Amino acid sequence: MSPKRKIRILIAKPGLDGHDRGAKIIARGFRDAGFEVIYTGLHQTPEQIVAAAIQEDVDAIGLSSLAGAHDYLFPRVIELLKEKGADDIIVFGGGIVPEEDLPALTQAGVKGIFTPGTSIEEAVSWVRKNIKPRK
């Protein structure tokens, strides 16, 4: 039997936002927790993020946005995943996201949103609970 595949996650920074402190901390925290992590770097278009996710065969995409464009960018990533038939990839996100924006993001298919004050451990346990390595 082959060893169990690790959870593979793409951490992505959509749009022009340059705040990458949180994304990098989460990427490192996930790696230390034993997940395989790919980080896109900054300034990625939703198209680039979806292409990277498919190419890297990830189980989930974690989007980070601190500049207020989450309401456009997060749903756009999900829309493109659907178009590519890759909507089994789970999308979650974090950053400066006002509470009143949460219902619309959930409605669009974002499975989890982590707002300021989240610990690395909380995010790691959420991933363990909600994301399974795909076959």
Place this chain on the structure above:
Amino acid sequence: MFKEDKLKKVQEEKKKWIEDLSKILCETPERLARFSTVSDLEIKGLYTPEDTKDIDYSRDIGFPGVYPFTRGVQPSMYRGRLWTMRMFSGLGGPEETNKRFHYLLGHGETGLSIAFHYPTLMGYDSDSPMSRGEIGKCGVAIDTLKDMEILFEGIPLDKVTTSMTINPPASILLAMYIVVAEKQGVSRKEIGGTIQNDMLKEFVAQKTFMLPPKPSLRIIVDTIEYCNKEVPRWNTISISGYHIREAGATAVQELAFTLADGIAYVTAAMERGLNVDDFAPRLSFFFDSHIDFFEEIAKFRAARRMWSKIMRERFMAKNPRSWMLRFHTQTAGCSLTAQQPYNNVVRTAYEALSAVLGGTNSLHTNSLDETYAIPTEEAAAIALRTQQILAEETGVANTIDPLAGSYFVEALTHQIEEQAWEYIRKIDEMGGMVAAIERGYPQAEVADSAYKFQRQIDSGEKVVVGVNKYATDHPPIIIWRMKPEIEERQLRRLRDVKQTRNNQRVKELIDQIRMASKNEENLMPHLINAVREYASIQEICDVWRDVFGRYSDPGYF
């Protein structure tokens, strides 16, 4: 600072104190095994004359307005003139931001500071596919001179100074400002303000980068060279530690990397053949004021002392104005919490007090709602009032550098300075800041500190009230939301400008920018000519991306 015999007596008394203390600690130990600053610098329980014995008053502390400027850059400091109260503002389109400017000036603000939306920061117009979802969200949308004209309606540019947080397109925004002034009948010789124009820190933090480091530096030196002659009251760079700190650096790293960036700019300008004393007096600085009260005060004092030594001893500047580190401060956005947001008013007040006791020349205070969105008018007004209360009620501006001579503050100032020199030596050995950035050194140092701090919060070793201690539910607050029609209005205006301007003329002027970029001619006169005819920011930046290539994030984590 003390005579030998006096010091000996202090040492004997200290020994006795330690003995007494040990007995007490056997029964009631200290609260923590280790006391440290927010940057994790270990702090002792007591500082005495012993800790400052190697400090020489005249050599290391001195008088305000006199080398090495530890006590401040002006002889009279706040007794002469208070710091400039400059609130970073930008929201939606130029109309909304103009209204906010008038509101803040009406509430006693003394200088303007523009926050641009991300497309402007990155050199894109509002109609670019890259700008989708971003228009007006994180600052004001500026595409062409038309927007700048609206932004400054009713604001006389000979009466107010303006700071612009803008980096890759900094020279373009300065060109627009010069033309707005010109149209108001104000000469470029009279206008005052600052462009951030500090690309090196963009590769380390904030990350609004566009071109690789070397061409970025060339454009910066163009602005320095031009302003020397043509815009003498303009601060050509705001060498910024703020963003480095916000990205997770320690106080020492913030200080060291900022000064190392400064060294790189001075070197580049001198390599162009400029005389150091012609341009150095117009270099300015920008620091973070974080939550650790004394660490920040010590950092500001150390910064002034270090820069004066760098300018006088390393670059042989002769003009005392070249030795002065003048700086703007912003309270720490990263210290604010989304939980129990009213606590942010208190945090900001302490941070502002640190900045004032550290001798800042200008100050922005954050609003309580900035962990959610751009501040509302009410939240921005409380933040401004915080400064006014400090300035006019608390009495802290009555005397200069009131913490000088404190054993603790002087020892900490010295300690932070020594650790920062260590970093600067390391960066020099790598071949300077450009080389260090190219190998990812400061980026990795900052990321390591950020990760370590997060782990300390997660473990409870560092306390954030309302987040990892004393957490309770809190009611939601009202936050600023952008109206969707702002985006449509911005796109419509850009379309109209592009249709009604002289497009043939714009094309010629853009071609001249292309030629000047390739020929290493100073770009500023060409930029002024092009923006006057309503060339857009992206039209110019596209030329640069084409001529110089793009810088993209290596994505280390």
